[in-house]
Amino acid sequence: MAMPTVQRRTSTPASRLTRWMHTLKSSLGRPLIAVLVAFILGMIIVMIASPGALGDRFNTAVSAYYNLVMGSFGNIQSISYTLAKTTPLIFTGLAVALAYRAGLFNIGAAGQLAVGAMVAGIIGLKLGSLPGVILVPMMLVASMLAGAFWGSIVGILKAWRGAHEVVTSIMLNWIAFYVCAALVEGPFQAPGLSQQTTPLSASATLPSLANLYNQTLGTIFGQIPLAAQYTVDVSLLLAFVALVVYWFLTSRTTFGYSLRVIGQNPKAARYAGISVKRNLVLAMALAGAFAGLAGATRLMGQSPYQLISSGFSSDSTGFDAIGVALLGRTTAIGVILSALLFGGLQQAGPFLQLNVGVPGDLIYILQALVLFAVAVEYVPSFQRFLPPFMRRTKPVLAPPLVPNLIKSEALLEHASGSSTAGPPEATLTDNSVGATDAPTPATSQED
Amino acid sequence: MQESTVVTQRPASSSLYAVEMREIYKAWPGVVASDHVNLRVRKGEIHALVGENGAGKSTLMNILYGLVTPDSGEVLINDRVVHIAGPRDAIRLGIGMVHQHFMLIPPLTVAENIVLGNEPGGLVSGYQRRRANEEIKALSERYGLPIDPNVLVEKLSVGQQQRVEILKMLYRGADILVMDEPTGVLTPQETDDLFAVLRDLVKQGKTVIFITHKLREVLAVTDTITVLRRGKNVGELITRETNQREIARAMVGRDVLLRVEKEPARPGAxxxxxxxxxxxxxxxxxxxxxxxxxxxxxxxxxxxxxxxxxxxxxxxxxxxxxxxxxxxxxxxxxxxxxxxxxxxxxxxxxxxxxxxxxxxxxxxxxxxxxxxxxxxxxxxxxxxxxxxxxxxxxxxxxxxxxxxxxxxxxxxxxxxxxxxxxxxxxxxxxxxxxxxxxxxxxxxxxxxxxxxxxxxxxxxxxxxxxxxxxxxxxxxxxxxxxxxxxxxxxxxxxxxxxxxxxxxxxxxxxxxxxxxxxxxxxxxxxxxxx
The missing domain is CATH 3.40.50.300 (P-loop containing nucleotide triphosphate hydrolases)
Structure with missing residues (x-):
């Protein structure tokens, strides 16, 4: 009987490319399919909802999607709007993703965002006379601290009391919404206006990217005309910084390593001597800090530069973030891409209404369908997050949500150099691994 | 199922094999778990099914118990070709499986665990506790497995729990008992007790399939041995005529050092x-x-x-x-x-x-x-x-x-x-x-x-x-x-x-x-x- 030998891969450029493609396929493939399925279903829904013959309905659907694309990425102005909507989704998406790495389902990004915005707003209003160089960093840092505080409550309750994070973070959301609303309608209400604060002073706001360019590089390379129509502000750059920080934290540090161990197998964390409690709190605090930044940057970067009491609970960013994080498979790149998708959808909604006569709500249907398609893939891991009494079966082994991040080409080169030890009919029977590159059946069929 | 008529009656003495599995083939994606495997278990014997992890023992038994459908091959029970679509069919055919990890409900009594699913009584009368207890008592005495039907299962030792599992199978009318690594959790004494029980059961006409990888036990209690390696038959041995070395060689495909060779220790501080x-x-x-x-x-x-x-x-x-x-x-x-x-x-x-x-x-x-x-x-x-x-x-x-x-x-x-x-x-x-x-x-x-x-x-x-x-x-x-x-x-x-x-x-x-x-x-x- 032919004994399968262990395949050692050589690291030729070609094989490297194949491997890279394989990684790309395995990490992007399913989310892409989820989006595709959602869009096809959305098309069917448009066709059902619109009047006329089948051909007309089809045309409506096609033009709806055409407008979806044009409305979000069709010209520089709409791209700018889309990016402005994308920025807070990146921050909150990271807030959900980071917690997810530690095995926590952070529903509380909305509340952490509200608290961050509120604290930044209070500082901006009270200390509005300070110069921007001092005031802006102060507000940003304060919003991070506030969000971190709000997030860490969830972490602390989870670590020491065993309270389920979904429950506590939802409850903390409502506490945040109402406390912030009360503050806005109470001590910080603008005189003569109801349910809102006065707008922030100019020194407390973030400039738009176009304006910033005009004031700096633009003086050398030429001005952007009509800069006011490009609304995306510098917080987009902050979001990129946050993404890099997130990537570094999760894939290059012992903290990220610990989170992965905790998230995938808490028992192994105990075995390894990794403090589960401390890291859970830390993860939630960092997640909260990301979400807090989302609140502050939107307040400071986008009109109307003021807090509105009803805005806290009606803002869906914190919840869309769950979709962003999961669709992005909690990787930094994935979070950008899915935040762009969600931001683009939200930007394009009104265009549909205007140009095609399709209700702008289609984009919410699409968002929901994307989430649904993603969730189906995640079913077993979703079950992990349900409180025990809601689980139907024992939690199934979660799929590898998070691609292994520690990869090194050097490593493969090293492996290729070492020869397969042992005689052909050698010690260990190991058909499943040696025989094939194809994923072995995850559940062993054997005793 | 049309075969269900075969089941309840005592096995006709004419048939030679209680279980016969012919040319069973089952492939999982990427792995052939069972490659034209044959298994013949004589009526009234203890038959060992041995092999390393991944050899295909569990797949074969899961096919017998209806948990897995083979790609090809046929299963004969008492010389009749049967189609086993699920555990329900298997139980009707008189096959009982004692899993490695017990399937018992700790807060229920012994009797309740055993009759679960076949409780005496009806909608009107409700669960007839006394009748259940009597039936269990009679059953346990008949097969020499003494146990108090009123005790809660959680109070029992592991060996006694296994006894409950065996009784559960017998209560359901099992003639063929499949024991999946039954000794893993037992003390040496409990193991000896189990072996005595198994020999007793065989004397009363039952057939036992014993899955294990402990060679000593194979030699101690079984009559015939089927060895699997990587999803294939590699040997059918008569226990009396073989030894540990031969079985191990068949299992692994080469000579294995059964005794660990070591120098005497030189302990220090x-x-x-x-x-x-x-x-x-x-x-x-x-x-x-x-x-x-x-x-x-x-x-x-x-x-x-x-x-x-x-x-x-x-x-x-x-x-x-x-x-x-x-x-x-x-x-x-x-x-x-x-x-x-x-x-x-x-x-x-x-x-x-x-x-x-x-x-x-x-x-x-x-x-x-x-x-x-x-x-x-x-x-x-x-x-x-x-x-x-x-x-x-x-x-x-x-x-x-x-x-x-x-x-x-x-x-x-x-x-x-x-x-x-x-x-x-x-x-x-x-x-x-x-x-x-x-x-x-x-x-x-x-x-x-x-x-x-x-x-x-x-x-x-x-x-x-x-x-x-x-x-x-x-x-x-x-x-x-x-x-x-x-x-x-x-x-x-x-x-x-x-x-x-x-x-x-x-x-x-x-x-x-x-x-x-x-x-x-x-x-x-x-x-x-x-």
């Missing part, structure tokens, strides 16, 4: 000193009541005992995973025969214990020793990621060093894997265990704790692991071996400490007989001495 160690279980009950022992450099101290007598907690306390509520553990590094200063490692935490030189092969690798969704590279630094070798200031991972460390482990310990970045779960059980051993031994520990190091791994890997443990001993390490396998303890250890109810009842030499050890393990010698 005391490395680990455990004094009056106490600890609590997860439920805050005291489980360790003053443990005392010492492990010398260059010796293997085996800890024998029935599972659940505090071994798990002892290991966790020694490895720093569980707080000791009293007592002291000290560790002394012995270099070139010279003992260094003794270090108190009581309650310093798992992370610090590792730094101090404690290596720990955990009892359940998939549950706590590995993160199976992550790569081999990631798993190779589990518990050590903050070491200076692997991270700068314990913050930033040194990916290059980690990768070369992982590759070193893979090469030195012959871990079979397509690449170092493959997810841990794509490896076989034996290779997973090898990686853990590589990781724990690779960092040159002073004190090695090996808890159930060969559980669930196949013979070839067992041999490798045993050699590694002996090598560690010969290199002057202190080794603590905790195992439920008495054979393993006896063949590897230089001294054996027997644990019973959270205490070390005695420390004996490995020459002690199985009966002596068995007595100590069940605490009976204490009674005798009093």
């Amino acid at each position: 005391v490395v680990v000193q455990v004094k009056n160690l106490q600890a609590q279980s997860d439920r805050d009950l005291a489980v360790l009541h003053g443990i005392n022992f010492e492990v010398h450099a260059g010796e293997i101290l085996g800890i024998a005992g029935v599972e659940g007598n505090g071994q798990t907690e002892l290991v966790e306390v020694l490895a720093g995973m569980r707080k000791a509520t009293g007592g002291q553990i000290t560790l002394t590094e012995v270099k070139d025969g010279v003992a260094g200063p003794a270090k108190d490692i009581t309650n310093i935490g798992a992370s610090n214990a590792r730094i101090a030189g404690v290596a720990h092969i955990p009892e359940d690798r998939r549950e706590s020793g590995l993160v199976i969704t992550e790569s081999i590279v990631d798993n190779s630094i589990l518990g050590r990621h903050h070491w200076r070798e692997f991270s700068r200031n314990s913050i930033i991972l040194r990916l290059k060093q980690i990768a070369s460390w992982a590759n070193k482990l893979i090469t030195e310990f012959d871990v079979r894997t397509p690449s170092a970045v493959a997810a841990m779960r794509t490896l076989s059980g034996g290779n997973q265990q090898k990686l853990i051993i590589a990781r724990e031994l690779g960092s040159n520990p002073i004190f090695l704790i090996a808890a159930q190091p060969t559980r669930g791994v196949d013979i070839g890997a067992i041999e490798f692991i045993h050699r590694q443990l002996i090598a560690q001993r010969d290199a002057g390490k202190a080794v603590l071996l905790i195992s439920a396998e008495l054979d393993e303890i006896r063949s590897l250890s230089d001294r054996i400490a027997v644990m019973y109810e959270g205490q070390i009842v005695d420390i004996v030499s490995p020459e002690a007989t199985e009966e002596e050890l068995g007595c100590l393990m069940t605490g009976s010698s204490i009674v005798n001495e009093v």
Whole structure:
């Protein structure tokens, strides 16, 4: 009987490319399919909802999607709007993703965002006379601290009391919404206006990217005309910084390593001597800090530069973030891409209404369908997050949500150099691994 | 099912085989689990089905029990071709399966567990407890399996629980009993009892299929042996005419060293000193009541005992995973025969214990020793990621060093894997265990704790692991071996400490007989001495 030998891969450029493609396929493939399925279903829904013959309905659907694309990425102005909507989704998406790495389902990004915005707003209003160089960093840092505080409550309750994070973070959301609303309608209400604060002073706001360019590089390379129509502000750059920080934290540090161990197998964390409690709190605090930044940057970067009491609970960013994080498979790149998708959808909604006569709500249907398609893939891991009494079966082994991040080409080169030890009919029977590159059946069929 | 008429009647004496499986073929994606396998079990015999992990034993039995549908091949029960679509069909055909992990409901009584699904009584009368109890009593007397039907299952010992499982099958009218590794959780005495019961059942016309990989038991109790290797038949042996060596060779495909070959130990100074160690279980009950022992450099101290007598907690306390509520553990590094200063490692935490030189092969690798969704590279630094070798200031991972460390482990310990970045779960059980051993031994520990190091791994890997443990001993390490396998303890250890109810009842030499050890393990010698 032919004994399968262990395949050692050589690291030729070609094989490297194949491997890279394989990684790309395995990490992007399913989310892409989820989006595709959602869009096809959305098309069917448009066709059902619109009047006329089948051909007309089809045309409506096609033009709806055409407008979806044009409305979000069709010209520089709409791209700018889309990016402005994308920025807070990146921050909150990271807030959900980071917690997810530690095995926590952070529903509380909305509340952490509200608290961050509120604290930044209070500082901006009270200390509005300070110069921007001092005031802006102060507000940003304060919003991070506030969000971190709000997030860490969830972490602390989870670590020491065993309270389920979904429950506590939802409850903390409502506490945040109402406390912030009360503050806005109470001590910080603008005189003569109801349910809102006065707008922030100019020194407390973030400039738009176009304006910033005009004031700096633009003086050398030429001005952007009509800069006011490009609304995306510098917080987009902050979001990129946050993404890099997130990537570094999760894939290059012992903290990220610990989170992965905790998230995938808490028992192994105990075995390894990794403090589960401390890291859970830390993860939630960092997640909260990301979400807090989302609140502050939107307040400071986008009109109307003021807090509105009803805005806290009606803002869906914190919840869309769950979709962003999961669709992005909690990787930094994935979070950008899915935040762009969600931001683009939200930007394009009104265009549909205007140009095609399709209700702008289609984009919410699409968002929901994307989430649904993603969730189906995640079913077993979703079950992990349900409180025990809601689980139907024992939690199934979660799929590898998070691609292994520690990869090194050097490593493969090293492996290729070492020869397969042992005689052909050698010690260990190991058909499943040696025989094939194809994923072995995850559940062993054997005793 | 049209076959259902066959079932309830006694097997006609004319048929020769109770079970015959012909040319069973079943392929999973990428793996052929059963490659035209034949199995013929004579009526009224105990038939052993042996093979390494992954040989296809479970697949075959799952096909017989209707849990898996074969791609091709046929199953005959009492010489009639049957189609088994599910356990319900199997039970109707008189096939009963006693799983390795019992399928019992602890808060219910013995009788309730046995009749579950076939309760006497109807909608009007409700559950007839007395009738159930009487039926169970009669049944248990008929088959010589005495048990009180009114006792709650949670109060029973493991051996008694297994008895309940067997009774459950008999109550459902099983003529063919499939026992899946039934002795794994039993003491030697309980095992002997089980064998007596099985022989008795066979005398009463039942047929037993006995799945195991313990060769001694195969020889002790079975009549015929079917050996599987990698999904194929490799032998059908008559138990009387064979021996362990022949079976092992058939299973593995080459000669296997059944006895561990080792030189006599040359123990040095005391490395680990455990004094009056106490600890609590997860439920805050005291489980360790003053443990005392010492492990010398260059010796293997085996800890024998029935599972659940505090071994798990002892290991966790020694490895720093569980707080000791009293007592002291000290560790002394012995270099070139010279003992260094003794270090108190009581309650310093798992992370610090590792730094101090404690290596720990955990009892359940998939549950706590590995993160199976992550790569081999990631798993190779589990518990050590903050070491200076692997991270700068314990913050930033040194990916290059980690990768070369992982590759070193893979090469030195012959871990079979397509690449170092493959997810841990794509490896076989034996290779997973090898990686853990590589990781724990690779960092040159002073004190090695090996808890159930060969559980669930196949013979070839067992041999490798045993050699590694002996090598560690010969290199002057202190080794603590905790195992439920008495054979393993006896063949590897230089001294054996027997644990019973959270205490070390005695420390004996490995020459002690199985009966002596068995007595100590069940605490009976204490009674005798009093």
